[in-house]
Each structure stands twice: as structure tokens, then as C-alpha cells.
Amino acid sequence: MNLRDQFLKAGIVSKKDAEAAARDVRKGQKVQQGNQEAKRVLEQREAAARVAELAAKETERLARRKEAEERARRETVLWQGRQILRAHRVRYRAGPQRFYHRSPDGKEAWKLYLPERLAEDLRRGRGAVAWIDGGTEPEIVLVDAESAARVAEIRPELILFWNRGLSDPDPAEQLYEG
Numbered sequence: 001m002n003l004r005d006q007f008l009k010a011g012i013v014s015k016k017d018a019e020a021a022a023r024d025v026r027k028g029q030k031v032q033q034g035n036q037e038a039k040r041v042l043e044q045r046e047a048a049a050r051v052a053e054l055a056a057k058e059t060e061r062l063a064r065r066k067e068a069e070e071r072a073r074r075e076t077v078l079w080q081g082r083q084i085l086r087a088h089r090v091r092y093r094a095g096p097q098r099f100y101h102r103s104p105d106g107k108e109a110w111k112l113y114l115p116e117r118l119a120e121d122l123r124r125g126r127g128a129v130a131w132i133d134g135g136t137e138p139e140i141v142l143v144d145a146e147s148a149a150r151v152a153e154i155r156p157e158l159i160l161f162w163n164r165g166l167s168d169p170d171p172a173e174q175l176y177e178g
Helices: 003-010 015-087 116-124 145-154
Strands: 097-102 109-114 127-132 139-144 159-161
Touching (some): 003 015, 015 127, 015 145, 097 116, 097 159, 109 116, 109 139, 127 145, 145 159
Antiparallel strands (some): 097 109, 127 139
């Protein structure tokens, strides 16, 4: 015998009040059951939101990593071009031959005074005029064709003049070395 039956038997509550109390209990159970389902739905939504947030963070982290790797690659390429030019520059003294080439910004023509042999090498494509960036003023250097080819592969903007059209000179056009 449950508590309701005992109260009815003792006459503390009427049958009508007992049924109303039972209805209220059932309504409360239904509301609580509905809240449990809503809680499950909310928990699922929260879990999905956490998963989406973690995925967004991971995507952002990967994007930052990729950007850092790209920046490091660009810096390496910049460094390599400068390093090749510095290591393979042709040292010379000013000579009587004027040689014109474009400026690094491409807006002007600059001239160099070179020995005749170097000027001829530049005209024949055995050498190139390049510039080393990174300082306050561009440094103009002469390099051999092999070094110019290596620099042109990674940083073609550093080559100011390189005559690739001619490789071996015509013997009749060579300078007289007597």
C-alpha cells in the first residue's frame, strides 16, 4: 500500500484531491522528461559547436604555418640570389669602354666604364649585369653567364642585362690581340 492509499483510507485527502495530485506528478514528470530531451539536444549542439571551433582553430593554425613556411621560402630565395651574385661577381677596374644597361627600377639607363674585354663578353652573352638588392643603394655587379643563369632561375628581376641571343662570337668580330 502506497502513501496515497494510506491518506485516502485515513481520510486526510479526498479521491478528487489524490487524482489531482497524481495528475500534477505526471505533468511534472512529462515536463522533466521534455527537459531531459532538450538537455540532450543542447548538449549535442554544444558538442557540435566545440568540434566546429576546434576545426576552425586547426584550420587557422595550418594557415599560419603555411604562411610562415612560404615567408621562409621567399626569404631563402632572396638570400640565395644575393649570395650567388656576391660569390661569383667579376672584379674589374674601370676601362675606356662605355656600356649602358637599365637601372634596377627600369626607368633610366645607367652606364659603366669597362675594360674592352668585359664589354665584349657582355655583348656576346658570356656575362651579365646584375644588381644586389637589400642595401640603401643598389650594388651593380658583373657575373659570368652560368651564375646569371642560376640567378635568373630563382630571381630574374636581379638581372639587368644579359644578352642570351649570342653565344659564340664570329671570329672576324673578335678583338685584335696582337
